[in-house]
Amino acid sequence: MHTPARTEPPAPRGPAAGRRGSGRARRRENLPGYLFLGPWLLGLMAITAIPMLLSLYLSFTDYDVLTPLSEARWVGWDNYERMFTADPSYWHAVRVTVTFALVAVPLKLAAALGVALLLNRAFRGVGLFRGLFYLPSLLGGSVALAIVWVSMFNRDGAFNSLLALFGVQGAPWVNDPTWALETLMLLAIWQFGAPMVIFLAGLKQVPAELYEAAAVDGAGTWRQFAHITLPMLSPVIFFNLVLETIHGFQGFTSAFVLSNGTGGPVDSTLMYTLNLYINGFVRLEMGYASAMAWVFLLAIGLITAVLFRTGRFWVHYSDSEGQ
Amino acid sequence: MRRPLRYAALILIVAVVLYPLVWMVGTSFKSPEEIVNNIGLVPQHVTPGNFAEGWHKFDVGFGRFFLNSAMVSLLTVAGNVMSCLLAAYALGRLRFRLRGMWFAVMIGTLLLPGHVLIIPQYILFRNLGWVGGDWPYLPLLVPHFLATEAFFVFLMVQFMRGIPRELDEAAIIDGASPYRVFRHVILPLSRPALVTTAIFSFIWTWNDFFRQLVYLSDLKDYTVPVALTLFIDSTSESAVGPMFAMSLLSLVPVFLFFVAFQRLLVEGINTSGLKG
Numbered sequence: 001m002h003t004p005a006r007t008e009p010p011a012p013r014g015p016a017a018g019r020r021g022s023g024r025a026r027r028r029e030n031l032p033g034y035l036f037l038g039p040w041l042l043g044l045m046a047i048t049a050i051p052m053l054l055s056l057y058l059s060f061t062d063y064d065v066l067t068p069l070s071e072a073r074w075v076g077w078d079n080y081e082r083m084f085t086a087d088p089s090y091w092h093a094v095r096v097t098v099t100f101a102l103v104a105v106p107l108k109l110a111a112a113l114g115v116a117l118l119l120n121r122a123f124r125g126v127g128l129f130r131g132l133f134y135l136p137s138l139l140g141g142s143v144a145l146a147i148v149w150v151s152m153f154n155r156d157g158a159f160n161s162l163l164a165l166f167g168v169q170g171a172p173w174v175n176d177p178t179w180a181l182e183t184l185m186l187l188a189i190w191q192f193g194a195p196m197v198i199f200l201a202g203l204k205q206v207p208a209e210l211y212e213a214a215a216v217d218g219a220g221t222w223r224q225f226a227h228i229t230l231p232m233l234s235p236v237i238f239f240n241l242v243l244e245t246i247h248g249f250q251g252f253t254s255a256f257v258l259s260n261g262t263g264g265p266v267d268s269t270l271m272y273t274l275n276l277y278i279n280g281f282v283r284l285e286m287g288y289a290s291a292m293a294w295v296f297l298l299a300i301g302l303i304t305a306v307l308f309r310t311g312r313f314w315v316h317y318s319d320s321e322g323q
Numbered sequence: 324m325r326r327p328l329r330y331a332a333l334i335l336i337v338a339v340v341l342y343p344l345v346w347m348v349g350t351s352f353k354s355p356e357e358i359v360n361n362i363g364l365v366p367q368h369v370t371p372g373n374f375a376e377g378w379h380k381f382d383v384g385f386g387r388f389f390l391n392s393a394m395v396s397l398l399t400v401a402g403n404v405m406s407c408l409l410a411a412y413a414l415g416r417l418r419f420r421l422r423g424m425w426f427a428v429m430i431g432t433l434l435l436p437g438h439v440l441i442i443p444q445y446i447l448f449r450n451l452g453w454v455g456g457d458w459p460y461l462p463l464l465v466p467h468f469l470a471t472e473a474f475f476v477f478l479m480v481q482f483m484r485g486i487p488r489e490l491d492e493a494a495i496i497d498g499a500s501p502y503r504v505f506r507h508v509i510l511p512l513s514r515p516a517l518v519t520t521a522i523f524s525f526i527w528t529w530n531d532f533f534r535q536l537v538y539l540s541d542l543k544d545y546t547v548p549v550a551l552t553l554f555i556d557s558t559s560e561s562a563v564g565p566m567f568a569m570s571l572l573s574l575v576p577v578f579l580f581f582v583a584f585q586r587l588l589v590e591g592i593n594t595s596g597l598k599g
Contacts (some may be wrong), residue, residue, distance in 0.1 A: 033419025040410035043469025051443030144570035
């Protein structure tokens with residue numbers, strides 16, 4: 001595939017210059033194209049594609065990583081069967097993860113949209129507010145933030161001290177199996193700044209004439225929100241929803257910090273990726289963990305596909321309609 | 324909503340959002356007794372003791388962990404900026420056989436969760452002798468020199484598509500090769516995209532935990548996030564102050580980046596949907 005490029009000199013007297021004008025769109029740059037693409041291609045093969053295939057193969061083996069690869073023992077569908085039928089902690093982790101995503105993602109998006117609506121007006125200090133709300137997202141999945149959060153929701157942490165001021169007796173949140181996951185959800189919701197900034201950008205695109213026309217027709221704030229803001233914002237809502245859902249399913253750091261890598265108390269924070277980590281890197285069952293990774297990949301793909309499917313019914317793209 | 328009401332709502336939300344961060348700052352300056360007894364945000368006696376204690380808490384000291392983190396983050400930035408720029412120029416500006424297909428593959432890798440790749444990559448790097456080898460950072464760094472962070476490639480492709488075609492066409496008519504066009508037209512004009520990539524690359528790597536946890540096993544090689552988890556093991560009450568002090572310090576570089584580039588960051592997020 002490099003030969004044609006070599007016969008086509010990039011010099012001004014070459015065929016490219018001769019075809020300037022209508023023919024220039026057909027000019028080929030195969031050699032430079034592949035030279036510039038080289039590092040990426042190498043990465044794609046060595047860091048992504050080959051490891052993926054290796055992982056697929058390993059998911060059908062019993063492999064402990066300590067022995068050479070050639071000693072991986074073929075076990076067929078055993079890993080998958082064990083996952084689905086014989087490992088209760090697997091399904092438990094799936095439930096924890098799905099619960100986490102189902103609760104935290106909508107609440108986070110609602111918070112992001114609510115605050116974005118408050119900020120969607122020019123007033124003094126709007127930039128400062130935006131920056132402050134974005135700060136927790138920026139510090140993001142850092143260990144430091146998770147440590148602070150967990151300490152705050154300890155038995156004698158700041159949150160319970162705050163409740164005590166109102167005479168409320170708090171729970172030992174992070175050490176209580178019924179509340180530990182909720183504490184992590186709250187941490188995720190608290191980081192609503194990133195989707196908020198995207199919502200703000202979307203709100204700026206809504207034409208002001210629409211609101212003026214609606215106001216003339218006597219529509220109140222709520223009707224304007226339901227019939228103008230929400231439909232006009234639906235592509236941005238969709239974008240945030242997909243991003244945050246995928247992000248939510250991958251929650252790891254805060255669950256790791258809260259439970260010191262165990263998924264406790266009583267497996268209440270055993271997120272899927274944490275379970276995968278424990279199986280692969282603590283128990284050294286790399287074959288089993290590979291199978292878990294492949295199911296995770298397929299599940300994420302499936303969820304994304306379903307979101308895109310349902311999106312067709314409620315996402316409104318103004319430029320593709322009536323024109 | 325009326326203006327005073329809007330301000331009141333915003334100030335209330337700011338108070339809730341900032342509370343944990345302010346609490347962290349306050350606690351890290353409190354003495355061990357005050358951490359237990361004073362639940363207020365502001366310490367009665369500001370003491371730097373937690374910082375001194377935390378800094379020397381683990382045998383090699385946090386200075387070493389910060390240096391390790393800084394090195395990993397800066398080299399990752401260099402790798403990402405260079406390799407993603409090359410790939411983006413090819414995919415965004417050059418015409419070559421199968422470009423459409425490679426572009427689709429790049430978008431596909433964008434959707435691949437990192438947690439799925441970690442196991443086979445670990446096995447690969449282990450077999451290469453890189454895990455726990457002479458220089459344990461190779462598994463963390465090499466992928467970034469091979470443009471595997473598809474998000475940055477995508478970001479730069481989108482940016483480059485916005486550069487007027489006439490510029491490189493004029494240069495080509497004047498006899499410039501694609502290499503010269505890259506060097507003298509695209510590279511200088513891509514600075515905003517490069518800066519955005521550099522900033523986010525730094526912040527993400529500095530905050531990253533999963534990969535550093537997996538690949539670094541020797542205490543002296545630990546980066547700051549991995550070192551911070553050492554505090555969780557030692558759960559004694561007296562370690563809370565030092566733990567907070569070191570957590571606070573670990574956020575300082577990210578915070579400084581945030582203050583310095585706030586405007587640019589928000590623009591970058593607006594145009595690309597990047598996350599923090």
